[in-house]
Amino acid sequence: MTPMTQTRTRYSGPIKAAAVHPHSLVDQGFATDEALAAVLDRYPAELFDINLYDYDEAGQVSLRTGARGRLNGADLLAAIQQGRLWVNLREVETGWPALWAAAMAEFGRVQDGYPGLTAVKNAGQLILSSPKARVPYHFDAAGVVLFHLRGRKRVFVYPGDEAHLAEVDMEQVVSRQTTEELPYTHAFEADAQVMDLEPGQALTWPIYAPHRVENRDRFCVSLSMDFQTWPSRFRNGALYTNAVLRSRIGWRALTDGMATPELAARWAASLALKRAGALKSRIARFERDFEPGVGVADGAGALRAQGSPSATASPPPPYPAAPSVVSLPNAARQGGRRLQRGHDLDLK
DSSP: OOOOGGGTBSSOSSOOSOEEEEOOTTTTTTTSHHHHHHHHHHSOGGGEEEEEEEEOTTSOEEEEEEOOOSOOHHHHHHHHHHSOOEEEEEOHHHHOHHHHHHHHHHHHHHHHTSTTOOOSEEEEEEEEEOTTOEEEEEOOSSEEEEEEEESOEEEEEOOBSTTTSOHHHHHHHHTTSSOSBOOOOGGGGGGOEEEEEOTTEEEEOOTTOOEEEEEOSSOEEEEEEEEEOHHHHHHHHHHHHHHHHHHHHOOOOOGGGOOHHHHHHHHHHHHHHHHTTSSOOOOOOBOOOBEEOTTSGGGEEOOOOTTSGGGOSSOOOSSOOBOSEEEETTTGGGTOOOOOSOOOOOOO
């Protein structure tokens, strides 16, 4: 097993630890109430993910999901600002092309600061979150640059070692057997790198590094940009192949001991395995049980009557809906919906 040493990750890559970079997206006017209300009015309803998280004393999380609802852009923005919601607008590259073009220019400057970092695919989501919103401990199967535009946000980044990020859990996420949430204990906090983000700052961290996020009592706006490199695609493919082998023959090899040729070979194998349907996705969707409301508890109002177009923000799933309130990550391992945060798991 590759030691972490001072890099806080056992995986090779140009980004060795969390670091802050400047950006100019705030100065370009993308985070004003006017701009946000206008984009909420026109953003496709099927690209909304509206989540409400609850935590117990041990830090374990449960989730409710909401529909886009009937509010206009200005009122939806007010509901987010007053409530306890975490709203993701996926596919910013198509939903808000002007923001995406500006963000890609900023990404180019961040990328230039890491020799050897070459993204081959980028995807993004705009995150609008209430003052007291938090996102649970999880990892992304991609590189991430978090461009912060408004409010104050605290990000906790943890070491990417086996204790904090077991490869068996990574395999399950990449193969869509579970959500991105990871087993968590308060003891991990002793190992966290804590970064406070202000508007105009962007945060990078080592690929795959587990992390969680807390808003600091202010409405927050961020653009989360995922990127894949050829090394990350190779490793994701190897993780998928290992997940198949583990399910069939109990395979236990870890990718952190594999050189590039073996990772590439397993990535190629993963393409064939996916085409053959070697592992069926166990990711179901949660039933949506609220829609945003102004002046209601947590910003979560009553859902329109069942069968109304507003009751679901996307076409009905081809499988039974999961319960509307689900504990993570254990429920995820029983087939819960993957939380849509825009993260690119495309292995091709």
